[in-house]
Amino acid sequence: MEKVEPLAAGAPSVRVDQVLETATRLFTERGYDAASIRDLAAALAMRPSSLYHHFPGKQHILFAICFGLQSDFNAAVMPLFHQGKGPVETIQDVLGEHIRFSLARRGEVLVNTRERRSLPPELRAQVNRLRRAYRDALVAVIEQGRRQGLFSVEDPKLAAMAVFDMVNGMFQWFQARDQADVERVAKTYVDAAVALLRGWGRRYTLTNAR
Amino acid sequence: MEKVEPLAAGAPSVRVDQVLETATRLFTERGYDAASIRDLAAALAMRPSSLYHHFPGKQHILFAICFGLQSDFNAAVMPLFHQGKGPVETIQDVLGEHIRFSLARRGEVLVNTRERRSLPPELRAQVNRLRRAYRDALVAVIEQGRRQGLFSVEDPKLAAMAVFDMVNGMFQWFQARDQADVERVAKTYVDAAVALLRGWGRRYTLTNAR
DNA sequence: ACTTCGAGCGAACGATCGTTAGGGAGCGGG
DNA sequence: CCCGCTCCCTAACGATCGTTCGCTCGAAGT
Numbered sequence: 489m490e491k492v493e494p495l496a497a498g499a500p501s502v503r504v505d506q507v508l509e510t511a512t513r514l515f516t517e518r519g520y521d522a523a524s525i526r527d528l529a530a531a532l533a534m535r536p537s538s539l540y541h542h543f544p545g546k547q548h549i550l551f552a553i554c555f556g557l558q559s560d561f562n563a564a565v566m567p568l569f570h571q572g573k574g575p576v577e578t579i580q581d582v583l584g585e586h587i588r589f590s591l592a593r594r595g596e597v598l599v600n601t602r603e604r605r606s607l608p609p610e611l612r613a614q615v616n617r618l619r620r621a622y623r624d625a626l627v628a629v630i631e632q633g634r635r636q637g638l639f640s641v642e643d644p645k646l647a648a649m650a651v652f653d654m655v656n657g658m659f660q661w662f663q664a665r666d667q668a669d670v671e672r673v674a675k676t677y678v679d680a681a682v683a684l685l686r687g688w689g690r691r692y693t694l695t696n697a698r
Numbered sequence: 699m700e701k702v703e704p705l706a707a708g709a710p711s712v713r714v715d716q717v718l719e720t721a722t723r724l725f726t727e728r729g730y731d732a733a734s735i736r737d738l739a740a741a742l743a744m745r746p747s748s749l750y751h752h753f754p755g756k757q758h759i760l761f762a763i764c765f766g767l768q769s770d771f772n773a774a775v776m777p778l779f780h781q782g783k784g785p786v787e788t789i790q791d792v793l794g795e796h797i798r799f800s801l802a803r804r805g806e807v808l809v810n811t812r813e814r815r816s817l818p819p820e821l822r823a824q825v826n827r828l829r830r831a832y833r834d835a836l837v838a839v840i841e842q843g844r845r846q847g848l849f850s851v852e853d854p855k856l857a858a859m860a861v862f863d864m865v866n867g868m869f870q871w872f873q874a875r876d877q878a879d880v881e882r883v884a885k886t887y888v889d890a891a892v893a894l895l896r897g898w899g900r901r902y903t904l905t906n907a908r
Numbered sequence: 909a910c911t912t913c914g915a916g917c918g919a920a921c922g923a924t925c926g927t928t929a930g931g932g933a934g935c936g937g938g
Numbered sequence: 939c940c941c942g943c944t945c946c947c948t949a950a951c952g953a954t955c956g957t958t959c960g961c962t963c964g965a966a967g968t
Contacts, residue, residue, distance in 0.1 A: 503945085519815065521731030525926060537928075538946050546926065602812075605729065642886075649871065650864050650890055657863020676852075680860055680898050687893035689886075713915085735956060747958075748916045756956065910968090917962075925954070932947075938940095 504542050507532060508556070511549050512595045520550055520603040551611045554604050557596040558618040564589050569625045575633030579685070580678050582626065587655060587674040591664050601656060623648060630685060639685040647688065651681045714752050717742060718766070721759050722805045730760055730813040761821045764814050767806040768828040774799050779835045785843030789895070790888050792836065797865060797884040801874050811866060833858060840895060849895040857898065861891045 510531045514523040525546055529536040543549050568581045590597045604615060627648045633639040641647040655677055664670045720741045724733040735756055739746040753759050778791045800807045814822060837858045843849040851857040865887055874880045 519731065521729065522816070524924075526924085534945095535947060536926085537948085540927070541945060606732070646886065649868070650887070653867020653870075654860050654864040657867050658859070660863075661859065676856065676899075677860070680894060683897035683899070684890060684894045687897035688890050689893070734954075736954085744915095745917055746956085747918080750957070751915055912965105912967075914965090915963090917960100919959090919961105921956105921958070923955080923957105926952100928951075929949090930947100931949105932945105934945090935943090937942090 501542075504552075507539065507542055507549065508553055512553055512599055515550070515553070515599045515603055516595050520599075520606045547606075547608060547611065550599070550603060551607055551615075553596055554600045554607065554615045555611075555618075557593060557600050558615050560593075561586075561589055562618050562622055565622065566625065569629065575629050575636060575638055576682060578629050579626075579633070579681065582629070583651070583655065583678050583681055584674050587658075587677055588670055590655075590659055591662075591670050591673075594659060594663065597659050601659070623652065626652070633685065639688075641685055641688045647685060651684065654680065654684075711752075714762075717749065717752055717759065718763055722763055722809055725760070725763070725809045725813055726805050730809075730816045757816070757818060757821065760809070760813060761817055761825075763806055764810045764817065764825045765821075765828075767803060767810050768825050770803075771796075771799055772828050772832055775832060776835065779839065785839050785846060785848055786892060788839050789836075789843070789891065792839070793861070793865065793888050793891055794884050797868075797887055798880055800865075800869055801872075801880050801883075804869060804873065807869050811869070833862065836862070843895065849898075851895055851898045857895060861894065864890065864894075 507528070511523075511528055514528055514531060517523070518527075525536045525539060528549075529539055532539075539549075543552070565582055565585050568585055569578060571578070571581070573581065600615070604612060607615070627644050630639060630641060630644040630647050634641055634644060639647070658673070658677065662673060664673065717738070721733075721738055724738055724741060727733070728737075735746045735749060738759075739749055742749075749759075753762070775792055775795050778795055779788060781788070781791070783791065810825070814825060817825070837854050840849060840851065840854040840857050844851055844854060849857070868883070868887065872883060874883065
């Protein structure tokens with residue numbers, strides 16, 4: 489017989505997931521500092537001390553949310569960079585998945601962007617490493633597209649940050665009602681990013697196709 | 699003889715400005731919740747209780763920073779909407795001043811974006827009213843440009859938010875070293891916004907002028 | 909000279925914070 | 939049958955939070 493709960497490395501453990509779910513909701517609603525351990529315990533119908541059997545402290549709950557989300561994000565998006573497609577198609581694939589993934593897990597995304605700063609330096613650095621890996625890959629594709637004359641940006645890093653900020657800013661105020669909503673806004677923002685990368689700093693003549 | 703300090707309405711009062719300056723720095727460094735009244739008083743070489751002779755409470759210090767900044771912002775930017783220029787030029791003027799102003803007062807901008815959520819609803823609403831006035835004016839100009847065939851965006855509100863988020867996201871990570879730095883990034887982002895509004899959802903042929 | 913008043917002080921208030929110590933109920937394995 | 943383990947409990951710890959009270963001091967006004 490195998491053990492009921494291996495608990496080896498990052499084993500899920502239903503109760504832990506419940507804690508993380510509720511914590512994500514509270515952290516988005518009130519912010520990390522304003523949401524107390526007692527609030528979290530009350531929302532889970534347990535005592536504050538019981539939480540310390542699952543997590544060594546409050547900061548580690550925040551870390552589990554941020555690092556877990558960012559790991560899943562990279563696992564979902566990073567493979568799309570190496571599919572042998574051209575820069576434009578790669579950007580479209582990556583950014584589309586970026587948006588779809590982030591809207592599907594919007595709560596964790598908001599916690600990761602708004603409350604990550606409350607992590608102690610060494611934990612925050614672990615999350616930032618993953619974020620930087622994604623951003624660097626995005627910069628590399630833009631740089632590749634620039635060399636091929638597809639994009640007209642001067643500074644690929646700046647362009648990547650601009651696209652990044654535009655998308656991440658959207659998650660703050662946009663909430664999808666259904667999957668069609670997700671697909672619509674994904675397509676719209678992917679188009680916006682491509683338009684930005686193509687037209688930045690270029691003089692062009694427009695043709696009203698379609 | 700006139701009184702040394704009229705203290706009429708929103709009179710500056712050197713000491714109050716010192717408090718706001720130091721509070722802005724502490725709030726940006728540690729966040730509103732993590733920066734305590736005692737920290738602020740210590741940085742000002744005074745006792746916590748003395749702060750309550752200038753402000754009725756901690757939240758009002760945050761409000762003074764956010765509302766003061768947003769008022770000055772609107773006073774600097776809103777007039778540029780009514781100068782009789784075309785949509786493209788108006789967008790360029792407004793966004794350029796938006797960036798220049800925000801970089802000149804970056805600390806307050808960061809507090810206003812990151813910590814405004816910690817304000818009680820009625821105070822936060824006062825700041826949001828000013829922000830909405832600016833955003834609505836931006837939407838109106840984009841809508842005007844769309845009717846004139848200058849912009850190709852489908853939803854002016856969405857386009858305004860995208861440009862808005864792109865610029866505001868930049869303030870989070872970009873720090874200007876000198877005025878030339880400011881002018882360079884202002885020009886770059888204004889070009890990016892125009893490229894976005896022109897090329898969004900359009901098929902076009904490019905010409906590599908200059 | 910007497911009053912007024914802004915400004916700051918020391919001390920303390922009650923509340924709430926994250927965290928810990930220690931114990932008990934349930935349960936599967938030897 | 940009892941050991942050990944997981945999970946949760948009650949109770950409380952020390953620290954820190956925003957805020958208040960009553961006082962002093964010096965400059966300005968009359």
